[in-house]
Amino acid sequence: MVTHTQSARTGQRERAGEASGIAERSRPGLGQRLGGFLERSWRPFALLAALFVAWWGVTAAELVEPYLVPSPGNTFDAIAARPEYFWEHTWTTTYETVLGFVIAIAVGVVAAVAMVQSSTLEKTLYPLLLFAQVIPKIAIAPLFVVWLGFGLGPKILVAVLMAFFPVVISMVTGLKSVDPEMLQLSSTMGAKSGQTFWKIRFPASLPHLFSGLKVAATMAVTGAVVGEFVGADAGLGFVILQANGNLDTPVLFAGLLIMSLLGVLLFVLVEWLEQLLLPWHASRRDEGASTTL
Amino acid sequence: MAGYAVEIDDVTVRFRSKKRDVTALADVTMHVEPGEFVSIVGPSGCGKSTLLKLSSGLLPASKGDVRLFGEPVNGPRKDIGYVFQKAALLEWRSARKNILLQAEMRKMPAKEAAARADELIEMTGLSGFEDALPHELSGGMQQRVALCRALLHRPPVLLMDEPFGALDALTREQMNVELRRIWQETGTTVLLVTHSIAEAVYLSDQVVMISARPGTVAGVVDVNLPVERDYGPTMAEPEFAKATRHIRDHLGAAAAAE
Ligand SMILES: Nc1ncnc2c1ncn2[C@@H]1O[C@H](COP(=O)(O)OP(=O)(O)OP(=O)(O)O)[C@@H](O)[C@H]1O
Numbered sequence: 001m002v003t004h005t006q007s008a009r010t011g012q013r014e015r016a017g018e019a020s021g022i023a024e025r026s027r028p029g030l031g032q033r034l035g036g037f038l039e040r041s042w043r044p045f046a047l048l049a050a051l052f053v054a055w056w057g058v059t060a061a062e063l064v065e066p067y068l069v070p071s072p073g074n075t076f077d078a079i080a081a082r083p084e085y086f087w088e089h090t091w092t093t094t095y096e097t098v099l100g101f102v103i104a105i106a107v108g109v110v111a112a113v114a115m116v117q118s119s120t121l122e123k124t125l126y127p128l129l130l131f132a133q134v135i136p137k138i139a140i141a142p143l144f145v146v147w148l149g150f151g152l153g154p155k156i157l158v159a160v161l162m163a164f165f166p167v168v169i170s171m172v173t174g175l176k177s178v179d180p181e182m183l184q185l186s187s188t189m190g191a192k193s194g195q196t197f198w199k200i201r202f203p204a205s206l207p208h209l210f211s212g213l214k215v216a217a218t219m220a221v222t223g224a225v226v227g228e229f230v231g232a233d234a235g236l237g238f239v240i241l242q243a244n245g246n247l248d249t250p251v252l253f254a255g256l257l258i259m260s261l262l263g264v265l266l267f268v269l270v271e272w273l274e275q276l277l278l279p280w281h282a283s284r285r286d287e288g289a290s291t292t293l
Numbered sequence: 294m295a296g297y298a299v300e301i302d303d304v305t306v307r308f309r310s311k312k313r314d315v316t317a318l319a320d321v322t323m324h325v326e327p328g329e330f331v332s333i334v335g336p337s338g339c340g341k342s343t344l345l346k347l348s349s350g351l352l353p354a355s356k357g358d359v360r361l362f363g364e365p366v367n368g369p370r371k372d373i374g375y376v377f378q379k380a381a382l383l384e385w386r387s388a389r390k391n392i393l394l395q396a397e398m399r400k401m402p403a404k405e406a407a408a409r410a411d412e413l414i415e416m417t418g419l420s421g422f423e424d425a426l427p428h429e430l431s432g433g434m435q436q437r438v439a440l441c442r443a444l445l446h447r448p449p450v451l452l453m454d455e456p457f458g459a460l461d462a463l464t465r466e467q468m469n470v471e472l473r474r475i476w477q478e479t480g481t482t483v484l485l486v487t488h489s490i491a492e493a494v495y496l497s498d499q500v501v502m503i504s505a506r507p508g509t510v511a512g513v514v515d516v517n518l519p520v521e522r523d524y525g526p527t528m529a530e531p532e533f534a535k536a537t538r539h540i541r542d543h544l545g546a547a548a549a550a551e
C-alpha cells in the first residue's frame with residue numbers, strides 16, 4: 001500500500017510541467033538505433049552461429065567423408081585461395097539479380113496499376129501471367145539462350161520472370177484493398193482520379209507490395225542462377241557447375257554460401273527500405289509505442 | 294426555387310445483387326432548410342446511411358429526385374462535408390495531415406487551410422496530437438479528426454453518419470455540446486444519423502423518423518427547444534422529455550407493428 005502511494009506520487013512529480021500527460025520525445029540517435037537493431041536481430045545471428053558450429057562439429061568429428069562435406073575451414077580456404085575469381089563471379093550474379101529485380105518491380109507495378117484500372121485488361125493479362133508463372137523456368141531458360149545468346153540477357157530475363165509474379169499479385173491485392181469509404185470520401189472532396197491514386201490508393205498498397213518484394217528478392221537470385229546453369233561462362237551458377245564437374249566440394253560449398261548470403265542481403269535490404277519508407281506500417285505491426293513504466 | 298438546402302422528392306433506392314433485391318428506401322420525401330440541423334433516427338438497416346449517400350450523390354436514386362440547393366444531384370457532390378460511420382483516416386498521415394487532405398484535394402490555398410486546421414484542432418481539443426498517427430489515437434479522437442476534416446472547407450452541408458457511435462457516454466455528451474456550438478458558429482446545414490434519441494433531440498431542430506425496411510418517413514418531430522441549449526438543463530426540460538417520448542413511442546410502435 002505504502003509503496004503504491006509513493007510511486008504514484010513520484011509519478012506525479014515527474015509529470016509536473018508536462019501539459020496534460022504528453023511528453024515530447026527526441027528522436028533516437030544513431031547509437032541508440034544501432035543498439036535497438038542489435039537487440040532485435042541477435043537471435044538469427046545466434047542461430048546462424050549455431051548452425052556454423054554444427055557444420056564445423058560434423059566435419060571435425062569426421063562423421064562424413066571430407067569430399068562430400070568440406071569443413072568450414074576448407075571452404076573459406078577455397079575462397080581465400082582465389083579471391084578475385086569469387087569476387088568477379090559474385091559480382092556478375094549480383095548484377096543480374098539486382099537488374100532483374102528492379103526490372104521486375106518496374107514492370108510488375110505498372111502492370112498491376114493497369115490491371116486495376118481496367119478489368120478487361122485484367123481478365124486478359126491474368127491467364128498470361130499465370131501461364132508465365134507456372135511454366136518451369138529451368139525448362140524455358142535454354143530457349144532464352146537460343147534467342148539471346150550467352151550474355152547477361154537470358155539470366156536477367158529468367159530473374160525478371162521469377163520475381164515478376166509476386167510483385168504483380170501483391171500490388172494488385174494492395175491496390176484493391178483500399179477501404180471503399182476512403183474512395184467515396186475522396187470523391188466528396190472533388191478529387192481527380194490521379195489525386196486519389198497518388199494520395200490514397202498507391203500509399204495504401206505499399207505494405208502489400210513490400211511483402212511481395214520480399215518474396216521477389218529471393219526469387220530473383222534463384223532466377224539469375226537458373227539462367228547461369230543453362231549456359232554461362234560467369235556467375236555463381238557457373239562456379240557451382242564447374243566445381244561440381246571437378247568434384248571440388250569446397251568451391252561448390254563456397255559458391256552456395258555466397259549465393260545464400262546474396263539472397264539474404266537483398267531480403268534485408270528490402271526490409272530496411274520498408275522500415276524507412278513505411279514507418280507508420282512498421283510501428284503499427286510491432287506496436288511501436290510501447291508503454292513505459 | 295433554391296429554397297431548400299437538401300431536397301429529397303419521392304425517392305426510392307433499390308439494391309440489386311445476385312441473390313436478392315433490397316428496397317432500402319421507398320417513396321421518401323424530405324426537405325431541409327438552409328442552416329437547419331436535422332437528425333435521422335430509425336432501426337438498424339432501415340436505410341439511414343443510404344439516405345446520406347443519396348444526398349451527397351455517392352449513390353444514385355432508383356426513382357425520384359435529389360437536389361442540393363436547387364441543383365439536381367447526379368454524381369458525387371463536393372460542396373458537402375462527410376463524416377462516415379467509421380473514421381476512415383489514412384494510416385500513414387498524422388492527424389493534422391489527415392485533416393489537410395481535404396485542402397490538398399480541393400487545392401485550397403495552403404496558408405488559409407493551415408490556419409483553419411489549427412483552429413479546428415484547437416476547437417475539438419486535439420492540440421498536442423497533431424502529429425500523432427491514427428493508430429496512436431483513441432477511437433473518439435479519430436472521430437474528431439474525421440470531423441475536423443469534414444469541416445475544413447466550411448461546407449454548406451455537413452452529412453454525419455453515426456459519428457459518435459464509438460464513443461463513451463461522457464465523451465459523446467461533450468462532442469454533442471461541441472457539435473452544437475460548431476453548428477451555431479458556422480451556420481451549416483447538418484444531416485445527422487444517430488441511434489441515440491437523446492442526442493437527436495438535444496442537437497436538432499427537427500428529427501426525421503424512418504421506419505424499418507423498406508425505409509419510409511414514419512414521422513417528423515419538431516424540437517421546440519431554445520437555440521441556446523446547456524446540456525444538463527436541456528435534458529431536464531419538459532419539451533425534451535416530450536420529444537424523446539414521442540420518438541420512442543413512434544419507433545416502438547413501428548417495431549411492434551412488424
Ligand atoms: N451496397 C449495398 N448493396 C446491397 N444492399 C445494400 C447496400 N448498402 C445497403 N444495402 C441494404 O440497404 C439497407 C439499408 O442499409 P443502410 O446501410 O442504409 O442501413 P442503416 O439504416 O444505415 O443501418 P445501420 O443503422 O445499421 O447503419 C440494408 O438492408 C442493406 O442490406
Ligand SMILES: [Mg+2]
Pocket residue numbers: 341342343378454
Ligand atoms: Mg448506417
